[in-house]
Amino acid sequence: MKNFLLIILTGTFTVLTANNDCFHIVVKGDNLYRIGIKYKTNEEGLKKLNPNLSPSLSLGQKLKVPCIDGKQDESVTSSTQKQPSSLSQPDEFQGNYIYHSIVKGETVYNLTRKYGVSEVQFFKDNPEVKEYGLKLGEVVRLYQRDKSSEDEIAIDGYFLKVSRTGKLNPFKVDTNKLKDSTYVNIAVMLPFLFEQNVEFLKRFKDEQEPQMYKKTRVFLELYQGIKMAVDSAVKAGLNAQLFVFDTKADTSEIKRIISRPILKKMDLIIGPGYTDTFVYAAKLLKGTKIPLVSPFSKKDLVIKGFPNTVRIIPSEKSHFKAIAKYVAENYLKDNIIIAMENKSNHAAAKIIQREIIASSLSGDSGQTVIPSIVDGYIAPIDSLQEGVKNIIILANNKEAFSSKLTAKLIPSSSKFEILLFGLDDLKKYKNIEVDYWDSLNIHITSSSEIKYGSPLADQFLASYFKKYYSEPSSSAFTGYDFTLLILNELLEERTYSHNQLVGDSFKGGIRDYRFKYNGDKNGISNNSVYVYKYSNFNFIKLND
Known part of the structure; x- marks a missing residue:
């Protein structure tokens, strides 16, 4: 993803030297793509004639170009002679960017929606628009993400599409629905570490593929699965709202989130992600009776003394x-x-x-x-x-x-x-x-094995690949599995109870679930574990 200076097209200027070499003088609006079109060549052809040519062009820069039919193109179009047209010009595509000419009625909002780019990314690539606003005839750069880059998809989809306040909330939340008893309100509290990712991304040079902050990826993938499960449950008829909070892996931030009145309206809370932060949140929420799901911890600490908690991962x-x-x-x-x-x-x-x-x-x-x-x-x-x-x-x-x-x-x-x-x-x-x-x-x-061939696993694999152009990780599968399990129970009865899970066996896409009580003062835990034998480079399941 190489960034280069975009100069707005308003005029052209070509000169012929005494040696019959043709040169082009860069004017406002030129870029290598357009210059190549004008002289019936391409970027590679221009670079052969100008070995040190960079995509970043400067006004007045002199470029050697092919002579068209051996003649000089002496037409000069002044920027003052030609007014910007309100007619739409064809979009040009170069590298990872589309170049689009602004026409009457277009706004940053509808451009970002039309081309699937975040406002943060748009203003990063078009800083002059942020300072001066859109102008008729102006050419803007619109980033088109590489479908093969999983890290980039995750960053674009979850860190660049956040509101200016930095809140990560993918659903349009209607607080009036908090009073509607037919709606299930679900909070996701995970350490997305939004600020660290913003700073982390700044360190990557233009030619490098961006990577996520290392502690973010697993929780981001977990969230992908959670959100897809909520989408599935909504399609099945569940009225649900998803509230997403970045805990920043910080107990003071968790306390601030939990102190918000909106948290008292939640019917289910997923997270926090780490054992210590989960226990901290469970203590603060102990009197509320809101079910709290621990997505990753194997420790008894997350259920001991907290009757409203659910541990998904079986313990040692x-x-x-x-x-x-x-x-x-x-x-x-x-x-x-x-x-x-x-x-x-x-x-x-x-x-x-x-x-x-x-x-x-x-x-x-x-x-x-x-x-x-x-x-x-x-x-x-x-x-x-x-x-x-x-x-x-x-x-x-x-x-x-x-x-x-x-x-x-x-x-x-x-x-x-x-x-x-x-x-x-x-x-x-x-x-x-x-x-x-x-x-x-x-x-x-x-306790985990992706069950290729099972309807649930295959459906999730297909849906995930269609959305993210890659196979889901075990974290994404985990988020989808347990969230769908719980929400399916809420389709029958809107109010959650441990009784809906304990005593039954549930088949998931990556793990099975057999929940049990651990005493009146403790939460419930999944205890479904299988024994496998290694044979001929495969693991064979031995028990049910």
């Missing part, structure tokens, strides 16, 4: 319990080893152990199975047995411990049958080589 405890349940259902007669790095993992190890003990007691055998808990790198290897399957469950899934233990287990895998169980973090660890996955029969848990 849910993952450990899923492993324990699967192992108890399939390997009670085998050698079960729970591996810790040190005593700091004891709580996780006990969760796994208790779940297996409980499952063994409820089984038909009547035999109590108590898995051994060991720590360090040597004890798991010393605990291996021949003639049975050795089920090793990692109670610590940190990269250093997991990588080192798997490497030490490899030599034993030729003598002992080993099945290693861990969380989905193992997929990210580069030190766990591909060969290890097969040799150790590695199993992992996961």
Whole structure:
């Protein structure tokens, strides 16, 4: 996206030298595209004749040009001799910009709407318009975004199309509808960090593709999914309004937002995005009974002591319990080893152990199975047995411990049958080589998987691609999934209740949902986790 000086077309001037070379003198309104048209060439042709030619032209600049039929074009059109026409001139397209001649009746508002550009971008490219206003015959630059640039789409769509106050609110909010009981009012409170993005974008040079401030992208994509879910629910018949607030990842800003009277009218609040800021907001909203959805946190902190909260992402405890349940259902007669790095993992190890003990007691055998808990790198290897399957469950899934233990287990895998169980973090660890996955029969848990081929996932994929020209990220899928789930419940009953979610199973496009109560004083949580086996470079789901 190279920016260059736009000079308004009002006259032309060509000269012929004694050497029969033709030159063009730049006048007001010239640009390389128009000069090329006049002399039956293009920008590349002009650059061959003028090796150091830049797109930024100066008044009076002398350019070597092709001689048309070997003759001088000596016509001179003065800017004072020709008045701007009110007739529309054909738009010219060059690079990422359309050049448009202003005609009578046109305004900045209708130009930006017609060409799909924000006012911020328009004035950035046409600073003279901001200072002097539009004039008949004036040529303005209208940026046309590159459909292939996902970052740029996001920036244009959400940071350049904001109001002058800096508020990010994509829907036209009618505050009168706050009093209308048929409307569902939804607040989105996420750290979009608008100011940081504005400053961040200024650092990029003209020839560089803009990128978003690194902490913004995940929340922006989450919001894309949320908004598309609201759009779908509205089409299905739900009267809804979406209020969007930039928390700036700042507790003082969150407090300011929550203190606004409009927040008391909300039927649902999504966010804030981080665990600590969510807990801060939950404390301030505890007395309101407004349901508060935590979109990303796995921590119990977001539901503990806050009966109005909803946690979407299953906790690590849910993952450990899923492993324990699967192992108890399939390997009670085998050698079960729970591996810790040190005593700091004891709580996780006990969760796994208790779940297996409980499952063994409820089984038909009547035999109590108590898995051994060991720590360090040597004890798991010393605990291996021949003639049975050795089920090793990692109670610590940190990269250093997991990588080192798997490497030490490899030599034993030729003598002992080993099945290693861990969380989905193992997929990210580069030190766990591909060969290890097969040799150790590695199993992992996961709570998210894009379900290609399912109607919900395919519909969202198609709609998202049509809107953003790219595939949705897991964050966008998450926003769409849980928002659509909750709003579908509100289609039946306008007032939200935890009872609408708890006790049922819901199939989403990226994850499934099985919500449960965690006591009267706590919020509800999604506990849907699956166990996968690695086989031939694929992960095969083993449980329902």
